[in-house]
Amino acid sequence: MRIDIFHLLRILKFGWKNLWLHKLRSFLTILGIVFGVASVISMLAIGEGASYEAREKIKELGSHNIIIRSVKPPSEGKSQQTTVILGVYGLVHKDLLKIKAIPSVEKVIPTWEMREEIWHIGRRVMGRIVGTYPDYKEVRNLEIEDGRFFNEVDMRLSRSVVVIGSSIKKSLFPFENPIGKTIRIRSNYFRVIGVVKEKVFSSSKIGFEAEDINFDVYMPFTTERVFFGKYETLSTRGPVFRRERNLVEYHRFIVRVKDMEKILTTSTVIEKILRVSHKKDDYEILVPLQLLRQTEHTKRIFNIVLGSIAAISLLVGGIGIMNIMLATVTERTREIGIRRAVGAKRKDIVSQFLSESVILSALGGIVGVILGIIIPKLVTKFSGMTTLITFWSVIIAFSISVAVGITFGIYPARKASLLDPIQALRYE
Numbered sequence: 245m246r247i248d249i250f251h252l253l254r255i256l257k258f259g260w261k262n263l264w265l266h267k268l269r270s271f272l273t274i275l276g277i278v279f280g281v282a283s284v285i286s287m288l289a290i291g292e293g294a295s296y297e298a299r300e301k302i303k304e305l306g307s308h309n310i311i312i313r314s315v316k317p318p319s320e321g322k323s324q325q326t327t328v329i330l331g332v333y334g335l336v337h338k339d340l341l342k343i344k345a346i347p348s349v350e351k352v353i354p355t356w357e358m359r360e361e362i363w364h365i366g367r368r369v370m371g372r373i374v375g376t377y378p379d380y381k382e383v384r385n386l387e388i389e390d391g392r393f394f395n396e397v398d399m400r401l402s403r404s405v406v407v408i409g410s411s412i413k414k415s416l417f418p419f420e421n422p423i424g425k426t427i428r429i430r431s432n433y434f435r436v437i438g439v440v441k442e443k444v445f446s447s448s449k450i451g452f453e454a455e456d457i458n459f460d461v462y463m464p465f466t467t468e469r470v471f472f473g474k475y476e477t478l479s480t481r482g483p484v485f486r487r488e489r490n491l492v493e494y495h496r497f498i499v500r501v502k503d504m505e506k507i508l509t510t511s512t513v514i515e516k517i518l519r520v521s522h523k524k525d526d527y528e529i530l531v532p533l534q535l536l537r538q539t540e541h542t543k544r545i546f547n548i549v550l551g552s553i554a555a556i557s558l559l560v561g562g563i564g565i566m567n568i569m570l571a572t573v574t575e576r577t578r579e580i581g582i583r584r585a586v587g588a589k590r591k592d593i594v595s596q597f598l599s600e601s602v603i604l605s606a607l608g609g610i611v612g613v614i615l616g617i618i619i620p621k622l623v624t625k626f627s628g629m630t631t632l633i634t635f636w637s638v639i640i641a642f643s644i645s646v647a648v649g650i651t652f653g654i655y656p657a658r659k660a661s662l663l664d665p666i667q668a669l670r671y672e
Contacts, residue, residue, distance in 0.1 A: 285612070289619075291546045313497075336521075343499060357374050364416040364428070404433065406461050430471075565601050605648050623631065
């Protein structure tokens, strides 16, 4: 075994010396491999990062959940009035009862939401107020960092208690524990009883608009009804100032389905129920599980496209290696004749030239891997885009580069070994 290893090292050393004699030519030859490997790793890292963001956002919504949201329908005509007194749209209590009656539905958690300024002493921050039920914590996978979430007793008594997101805590209570302190929303004061653990915010849109739940404030649904009611006020500025006051009973339903296999069937039933009772398009349905499957399908297609592009890049690099090795065989024909004349076998000639092509491809693969790791980090730094380098993408890219060197080096090596020694010695 020692003799074999020594012989292999000697062949590689000899191949390296031959390549080093033509440094510029060798460098230009490996560029195709370098760019091919770097592009494979970089593009897969960007694709994996985007896919990871999408999956995390969908998992956050809950794979067992169906989300139904009230949507303000487009205005019919442009009013010249500066104020629109009242509009009515969205989900209502009858919808809640009908959805709850579906056999496959485990529970339905309604919410009412609004954006408001939240105050504590002289500090203020804009956040989203979410009036909901205690089970909201479970269906949205919220983790409590400090304190507790509100319970059924808080709901029954309509207590003025809230649970705040991590960003609300950082903005209003940067140097103190918020538990037991009060915050002000409009002219109403609420006691903080809990803080939700921070969740990474993704700006990508997954079905609905991007939502940074770290700026949420959660309160019992009954408390929200007592202090804020069912009316939302929206103001729009433009050529004509408009203020709309809309009656919205519920902004959102989070439907938990008992069996994951029945999610798509249940969403179809919900769609039929709402289509009958809603004459206008004032709702939309999001099925996270369906989105997750679509994301996985898109990822597979994306990987196939990237693999094809990378294959072309590596193919071009392999052709470059073959081209140079064929030129090298021609240049070193006399040397091959001398080696054969002094006793070298055909396999020795094959090993000599094959080692050079493998060194070229492996060197290109190593440089490509380094670039492939650096580029995604630069993309993340300057664009803020999430990238995720996987170990298997690095191994596959490097392995393919070596395989390309072997594949495209075999023909020139075999051609060199088949040269007639006498003709090779006469070659000028």
